[in-house]
Amino acid sequence: MFKKFFSKLSKRVGIDLGTSKTILSVQEKGIVMKEPSIVAINNKTDQILAVGEEAQKMIGKNPKFITLAYPLVNGIISDFEVTEKFLKYFIDKLFMENLNLAGRPSVVIGIPLDVTEVEKKAVEDASLSAGAGKVYLVEEIIAAAIGARLPIQDASGSMIVNLGGGKTEIAVISLNGVVNWRSVNVAGKELDNDIVQYARSHFNLLIGHRVAENIKIKIGSAFELKEELKMEMRGRDLISGLPREIIVTDYQIRDAISKSVATLVDYIKATLETTPPELVADIYERGIVLTGGGAQLKGLDQAIAKAAEIPVRVADDPATSTIRGLTTLLDDDQLLKEILLPSANEEKMVR
Incomplete structure (x- = not known):
């Protein structure tokens, strides 16, 4: 019976493992964590210094011996060891926050449509190594639709x-x-890059990707707005090398991302x-x-x-569409059975 796949001794955990953000939910509790998908590593000791928001604060401010690593690139695991440590951080944190987890939790993870068998196996293996008892994969877009x-x-x-x-x-x-x-x-990071390149080519201004993202969120648009929006854009002047601030409009940011939106x-x-x-x-x-x-x-x-x-x-x-869909699956064994993907590890395949 499908219900036997899950241990009655542990809560089920949903993981939306994203390129920009990772969100976790727990059965009967809903969303419990949301963190940027980034890890800070000390190259001298190979130890993790920070994960998520704390690591994100280091962007552009880290010395050479601290590497900021992203577990996923375009939705695919880019570094197995970093991803394993990243997931272990979240699973350990779940236990520390007394969410009534017992044993190794069963996890349901959404993955991209174009993932290969090798990449599927990497997600499963990283999750198991991080502390999951069982790993169930579903197509992320199906979870988002749910x-x-x-x-x-x-x-x-x-x-x-x-x-x-x-x-x-x-x-x-x-x-x-x-x-x-x-x-x-x-996607989001590509639009941020569009804004960075636009600032360089149109204003001779070098800005960081976090600045670009903030501008995109506040005044970015894909269609003409009823009222004009403006905000400051701060960066380094590429000619003088000194800090400079300009005012940009929603029209300019729309122009910056127009090719990507058209694509x-x-x-x-x-x-x-x-x-x-x-x-x-x-x-x-x-x-x-x-x-x-x-x-x-x-x-x-x-x-x-x-x-x-x-x-x-x-x-x-x-x-939160994807994590809400995964949360629904934590309680709906029949629906999970119908959309579950075969395991990349043959010995662990659901029959």
């Missing part, structure tokens, strides 16, 4: 665009499975164009749903709707 309350079990088409920090996945879902999909490396729209249209007509009819009636942190970019839904000529809406609290 979190956005899309009727994925129905024999009808639902289209979802999940905009993460490292990549964006576009999928058409029906009968608990992905029918058609695309993946594109246009994203093209991928969405290409996905629609290759989707079976029966499902396209459902999508036109239901619309496209945006999830992930990138869905919070102002006017993105309007830009996509105008280009694709189809209704678009942003899910409620889109940044």
Whole structure:
């Protein structure tokens, strides 16, 4: 029986392992942790100095003997040992905070659609080494669709665009499975890089990626706004070498990210164009749903709707759609069984 997969002695844990942020939820408690996906390592001792927010504070301020490492790049494990230590930090923290965890918890993790068997195995092995008792993998975009309350079990088409920090996945879902999909490396970090490059080429100003991200969040947009937004952009003048501050507008930031937004729209249209007509009819009636942190970019839904000529809406609290979907799966054995991916470790495969 499927329920036997989970130990009754331990809580089940959901992990949204993201390029920018990692979020954890615990059965019967919901979301309990949310931290940036970054680790600070002392190269002299090979010890972890900080994880998450504390490590993020070191960006641009760290001496050479401290390396800031990112466990994931574009949603894929980039360094096995760093990822293992990163996950162990979270699992240990769960026990320390007295969340009634006993033994080694079973974890459910969302992974990208284009992950290879080798990369799947890396996620499983890193999780097991970090302290998980059992690891169950599901497609991240399916979890996001569940979190956005899309009727994925129905024999009808639902289209979802999940905009993460490292990549964006576009999928058409029906009968608990992905029918058609695309993946594109246009996501939060790419937009930040666009703003950094724009500041350099248009203003001779060198800014950091955290500054760019803050500007994107506060005044960034993909569609013309009703009221103009402005804010300070601080960095180093590339000519004088001295600190300089300028005022930038939402129009300029929209111009900076326009090519990336256009690329994203093209991928969405290409996905629609290759989707079976029966499902396209459902999508036109239901619309496209945006999830992930990138869905919070102002006017993105309007830009996509105008280009694709189809209704678009942003899910409620889109940044937590995936973890909310994973949390649902912690309590729904039947649904988890239906969407569970085969293990990359043959001896651990669910039968």
